Amino acid sequence: MIRIRHALLPVALAAALASVLAGCGAAAGQGAASGGPGATELRYQGNAGQVTFAELAADLGYLGDVRLKWIGNTTSGPQDIQSVATGQIDFGGAFNGAIIKLRAAKAPIKGVIGYYGSDKESFNGYYVKEDSPIRTARDLIGKKIGVNTLGAHHEAVIKEYLKRNGLTPEQIKQVELVVVPPVNTEQAVRQGTLDVGTLGGVLKDKALERGGLRPLFTDVELFGPFTAGAVVFREDFIARDPGTVRTFVAGFAKAVDWAQTRPREEVVAKFEQIIAERGRNEDAGAVRFWKSTGIAGKGGVIAESEFQTWIDWLEREGEIRPGQVKLGDLYTNEFNPYANGSVS
Template sequence: MKSVIRRIAALSALGWAALVPPSSAAAPEQTVLRYQASSVGQIAYAELADALGYLAPLKLERVGVQAGGPGGLQLTATGQTEFAQSFNGSIINAVAAGARLKAVAAYMSTSKENAVGAWVLENSQVRGARDLIGKKVGVNTLGALWDASVEEYLKRGGLNEQERKQVTLIVLPAANIEQALRQGQIDLALLSAGFQVQAEQRGGIRKLFDDHQLYGDVNLASIVFSADYVEKNPETLRHFVGAVGKAIEWLRAHPRDEAVAVYKQYLETHGQGSAVNGLQYWQGQSVATPGGVILNEDFARWEAWQQARAGARAKPVDIKAIYTNAFNPYTGKVAQK
């Protein structure tokens, strides 16, 4: 099995080499990148790049599991990790609060096949946004994508600010949200990836909406480094972003079973065997742009949401200063609006 996977990675690397612009030959300034593993049952592109051999000579050092994007951003901003993955609106929040962060690649988008769903019990009286007034909604963290999606759904449903305040968000570990719904502790559960697949298979629930219905095919989240790290380690960033971009395109081009086989072996050989079981429910994931190129609208669409949350404390944020495509070899393949 291992030899098969090595051949898969080698052939894939050769096949994609002609499509990928050459990366810098200069040596990386730093070679060890600390990060937190994902907790939402998705394939992490940095880990996939490592599994396929694209990341060397860079090495990943896992320092726990990321419970939520905002928490991961704090660790990166304070130098406890080199990079984090987070919802773009959360990145704007952090920068507005004074964190020096820089997004370097898009890493998650929504699609019909890979959407975060909002679910109620099958016999629930909740049929629309207005029915959620006075109800409880389970999310994995505040100030992140699920929070923003609930807010957007309520707005589109015609709820004014005072009515929206009557919908209570309850923070729960992602693995416990379905159980809380079935036990009546919450009225609406936001579920993603394998958690959503398993819940749907068990039945007795009904989808109210999902984020693809709200946003369409757009990038929702990015990989972020501290601005200081980016300034001091340009060759490290150039190599890392190029490797992640190649991994994004490899995953886009290869069948599910092949991707799962490669990633499963990586998890097992890197101390993450407990995460392997969740791969059986993995249905795929996507990034809306080649190689994870960031579009200005990936951040601009969340500017009003961030300012509304901050209220009178809101400080203007220069959206174009939050991200950079300077290290991405796929940049020339994407037209910015």
């Protein structure tokens, strides 16, 4: 029987967190780049060929005397926030469900601002070949679906789709999730290696331009427009240097609002400029397909439902215990000026 693979938190990581977190507080306080009082440099991971809102904020001059230190590119949201938890970087972002899982594993992280999501312009779809016999959720029993990582956005959306369409837990276990690099997903579907592929952003747009694929379902169809992920800091960083966090979040929020309100062409041109000037030897072609931020709240303000939805879902799935994670421990809007109306 083919079984869906779970990725709550690898055993090795859980063990590492237990040992690393105990000494991480002291280590994280050494030097301005690691969040000492009055820190002016924040370490982070980027994304090849893309511009983060932190990078946009820096370019627009919204971060004041806070500087960013790029240490490389992340491989996934869960990896990014795990690096925050272990003190390798100062801030990172992931799907809200992944934040809940890591918090359940006793990682002292907290979300401070939303940074990606789905809307009618920007969403993730789950695509099959045009002539595929797969038409319904029940047709997915015994089939393979390609995702970029386990334990994150796509796994949660797929399992919710299956549940809403009447599949039993045992039937859902017969659907296999296969980790595939996003750049290889389209080819794998067309060749039949995968029955369904997860596509979003420029990869989705390019695949649909070539024809021959159709959506089985999309995340925005299931949940409506929603902010899906948040940027996190360690709680000891926040307690030690709230001023830096406030400056960073305020600048990040202004950058989100800038991208939410400017013409698409202006945003794309700015992204192309930033990529060209930072000199990382990367292709900026993908940003030409940018359509929207996908962020529901103005300036990235986090709505309670954007975490509560996934707490309820994870409890129902048995991946966390009821009451194991408290909503108030997961995020705060206190540093976002858009939350209290201080930015018009």
